Amino acid sequence: MMSRPSVLAAGFHAYPPPAFEHVVHHHHPGVSYRPLPTSRPPELPAGYSQQHTGHHARTATQVRMSGPAYMASDEELAQLQKLSQDYQPETTGPLVGERQSTSALAHEYRDADPAYRVKTASLPDKYAFFRTCRGDGHCGWRAIAFTYFEALLRAADVTRLEDEHVRLRSMHNLLNHAGFAEDVYNDFADEAFELLQRLADSLRALDGSADAVLLDAFNDPSVAMSIITYFKLLASAWIQSHPNDYAPFLDYDVKTYCSLNIEAAQCEIDHVGINALAEAVVKPIGFALEVLYLDRSQGQGDEIDTHRFEPTAPNGQPLQSITTMRLLYRPGHYDILYKVEDVASPMLQQQQPVPTQAPLQVNLAGYTDEFVPMSSNMPDIMTMIPGLYPSGIGQRWPSLSYDCDPNPVPQPQITPVSAYAPTPTPAAPVASSHQEYITPVRASHISYHNPPSNHIQLQPPVNIPMHPAPPQPSLSIDRGPAIVERGGPFRPSMYELEPGFGSGQPHSLPFQTSIFRNSHYNTAHFLNPDFQPEEWSPDSEYATGNRGRHKSTSQ
Amino acid sequence: MASTSRPNSPLKRLLTELQTYQSDPNDALEELGPVDDNEMTHWRAVMKGVPGTAYEGGCWLLDVQIPSTYPQKPPTVKFVTPICHPNVDFKTGEICLDLLKTSWSPAYTITATMTSIHQLLTSAEPDSPLNVDIAQLFRQGDYVGAEALIRYYTETERYVGRRRY
Numbered sequence: 001m002m003s004r005p006s007v008l009a010a011g012f013h014a015y016p017p018p019a020f021e022h023v024v025h026h027h028h029p030g031v032s033y034r035p036l037p038t039s040r041p042p043e044l045p046a047g048y049s050q051q052h053t054g055h056h057a058r059t060a061t062q063v064r065m066s067g068p069a070y071m072a073s074d075e076e077l078a079q080l081q082k083l084s085q086d087y088q089p090e091t092t093g094p095l096v097g098e099r100q101s102t103s104a105l106a107h108e109y110r111d112a113d114p115a116y117r118v119k120t121a122s123l124p125d126k127y128a129f130f131r132t133c134r135g136d137g138h139c140g141w142r143a144i145a146f147t148y149f150e151a152l153l154r155a156a157d158v159t160r161l162e163d164e165h166v167r168l169r170s171m172h173n174l175l176n177h178a179g180f181a182e183d184v185y186n187d188f189a190d191e192a193f194e195l196l197q198r199l200a201d202s203l204r205a206l207d208g209s210a211d212a213v214l215l216d217a218f219n220d221p222s223v224a225m226s227i228i229t230y231f232k233l234l235a236s237a238w239i240q241s242h243p244n245d246y247a248p249f250l251d252y253d254v255k256t257y258c259s260l261n262i263e264a265a266q267c268e269i270d271h272v273g274i275n276a277l278a279e280a281v282v283k284p285i286g287f288a289l290e291v292l293y294l295d296r297s298q299g300q301g302d303e304i305d306t307h308r309f310e311p312t313a314p315n316g317q318p319l320q321s322i323t324t325m326r327l328l329y330r331p332g333h334y335d336i337l338y339k340v341e342d343v344a345s346p347m348l349q350q351q352q353p354v355p356t357q358a359p360l361q362v363n364l365a366g367y368t369d370e371f372v373p374m375s376s377n378m379p380d381i382m383t384m385i386p387g388l389y390p391s392g393i394g395q396r397w398p399s400l401s402y403d404c405d406p407n408p409v410p411q412p413q414i415t416p417v418s419a420y421a422p423t424p425t426p427a428a429p430v431a432s433s434h435q436e437y438i439t440p441v442r443a444s445h446i447s448y449h450n451p452p453s454n455h456i457q458l459q460p461p462v463n464i465p466m467h468p469a470p471p472q473p474s475l476s477i478d479r480g481p482a483i484v485e486r487g488g489p490f491r492p493s494m495y496e497l498e499p500g501f502g503s504g505q506p507h508s509l510p511f512q513t514s515i516f517r518n519s520h521y522n523t524a525h526f527l528n529p530d531f532q533p534e535e536w537s538p539d540s541e542y543a544t545g546n547r548g549r550h551k552s553t554s555q
Numbered sequence: 556m557a558s559t560s561r562p563n564s565p566l567k568r569l570l571t572e573l574q575t576y577q578s579d580p581n582d583a584l585e586e587l588g589p590v591d592d593n594e595m596t597h598w599r600a601v602m603k604g605v606p607g608t609a610y611e612g613g614c615w616l617l618d619v620q621i622p623s624t625y626p627q628k629p630p631t632v633k634f635v636t637p638i639c640h641p642n643v644d645f646k647t648g649e650i651c652l653d654l655l656k657t658s659w660s661p662a663y664t665i666t667a668t669m670t671s672i673h674q675l676l677t678s679a680e681p682d683s684p685l686n687v688d689i690a691q692l693f694r695q696g697d698y699v700g701a702e703a704l705i706r707y708y709t710e711t712e713r714y715v716g717r718r719r720y
Contacts, residue, residue: 181575
């Protein structure tokens with residue numbers, strides 16, 4: 001490393017410097033991810049002394065000095081060194097860009113090396129969006145700082161933002177201990193706190209501007225650099241307060257390393273810096289940090305190598321539901337990456353109080369283990385009898401509709417809450433609360449015995465023709481038209497009904513031409529939005545001897 | 556950073572630094588502060604020599620220009636009083652110190668920078684010289700000659716107050 005011509009190591013930045021790609025990475029024991037290329041300051045000769053900058057081209061040209069030390073090659077080297085040191089890469093684009101589709105990445109690499117092409121082509125399947133950071137040498141720090149605030153916003157919890165303020169402030173002891181002057185770091189910290197405050201205000205006002213506030217702040221050079229500097233100082237203080245964890249991985253002593261590679265105004269983040277930020281800032285709030293390495297490594301086939309910093313609970317156990325911050329690393333540069341479910345508007349995830357939630361859970365607890373008809377639940381069952389207590393059904397309906405559902409709640413009803421959040425629908429806000437009380441049902445249905453008699457008792461009266469339509473409970477209205485009162489998107493199957501129930505109803509449609517039967521207008525056809533599985537009768541299907549149909553079904 | 560949206564931010568920081576310096580002066584300095592109360596981004600410093608070295612008894616005026624992007628960018632510090640040092644240009648006063656260039660950190664202050672320059676006096680690096688004459692003496696191991704030359708200039712070029720500035 002040291003013997004490399006120092007010219008190559010200069011230039012602190014940023015968009016794929018080709019030299020970095022071929023740097024031989026040395027693995028440190030215990031560090032499973034690839035050490036990132038560090039822009040090692042070029043001025044580190046053997047017998048390194050921190051204080052001196054490198055050779056000066058001037059010395060060779062201005063000074064009337066001759067000797068073996070000033071050969072032409074040295075002069076050239078010095079000139080190159082100077083050019084390299086003065087080189088400022090042209091950096092364009094916003095400091096932090098708008099979120100965009102990762103298909104743009106695949107497009108960008110369509111003519112590139114096959115390793116890149118394959119990897120970027122598979123990217124949009126898993127990671128729908130990305131966000132650029134300007135490659136000015138701060139991109140890695142900036143990406144982590146930005147995603148940190150963004151992940152905080154995702155929780156849409158004002159208390160959490162306030163807690164973070166308190167927690168960060170409590171880390172100032174570390175800063176003091178590392179020898180940073182309070183007057184100095186407070187200027188940087190205050191920018192971070194002010195941003196937290198503004199985000200909290202925005203959440204409180206429910207004006208939906210929090211994302212814009214965050215983006216604006218990170219595109220204000222002054223604010224952004226202050227926050228980045230604050231994060232750097234936190235990382236430095238963390239490393240210095242845990243010297244035993246980091247010293248084995250460092251080429252210099254901890255203090256020197258931090259001043260050169262963490263605190264310096266112009267230094268790219270390296271793996272030690274990422275680790276320190278993950279430990280100091282990211283993990284303690286239960287966020288995970290993932291770095292995806294989009295490089296030419298052939299580690300796992302077409303998959304992009306990923307390193308994940310996993311947060312743990314205080315007891316050492318892995319946390320259950322965690323927010324993940326994702327970075328996309330390309331040699332020398334970091335951007336921000338998102339999965340679809342990461343991108344949910346805070347408004348959609350806002351927890352809405354659901355008045356009927358409490359009784360639901362009570363009923364559930366009494367029912368899931370074993371169903372014992374008692375005075376508390378008998379009246380509900382009585383209302384199920386057609387014609388009885390028509391007026392009482394409206395009030396009792398919500399509790400019945402969920403807790404007594406003998407079928408597992410269909411999966412699609414739960415996942416879309418976050419997965420489809422980017423295309424918000426009016427029903428979505430309640431859908432997330434919906435999730436809350438559905439989850440226990442799902443968890444318990446495994447041990448649920450489902451005695452046959454329950455089917456009848458629990459059957460909602462929605463299919464009973466002569467029954468007056470029960471007043472729509474509020475829950476059902478909010479859930480939207482696709483969801484029927486029973487708790488799933490499907491109406492009850494006839495097999496769940498009391499034997500003989502609805503026997504008078506014709507289940508097969510009066511006209512049964514083969515064209516109609518095989519069209520999706522037929523409710524027995526799986527493409528029909530009102531698909532009625534029980535109407536489909538294989539016997540009659542094959543009995544008609546329709547060859548075309550037979551062929552298609554036997555595929 | 557080409558511009559900063561809040562031009563006042565270096566001023567606030569500089570005022571803080573000035574107050575800190577006044578309550579906790581730097582032993583290496585005779586004085587430190589703005590040249591003019593109306594120009595907070597132009598400071599001057601008077602540095603003392605290091606007892607027990609060839610720089611003993613010396614006194615140098617330094618000029619400190621503070622960019623509008625401070626503290627993200629380092630101040631530009633030059634010796635106004637000539638000093639004989641391998642890493643300081645005798646004529647221009649330019650200082651070869653990585654702290655003033657690549658390894659600048661926003662966590663450093665003006666007074667901390669001055670401390671580093673003061674330490675540079677006793678930890679010269681002749682292999683990356685700005686003053687090749689004195690550097691060559693060091694490289695050839697002529698420490699007696701080097702020390703004599705330094706003492707000579709420390710005495711003759713001594714800064715003696717505002718009259719000379």
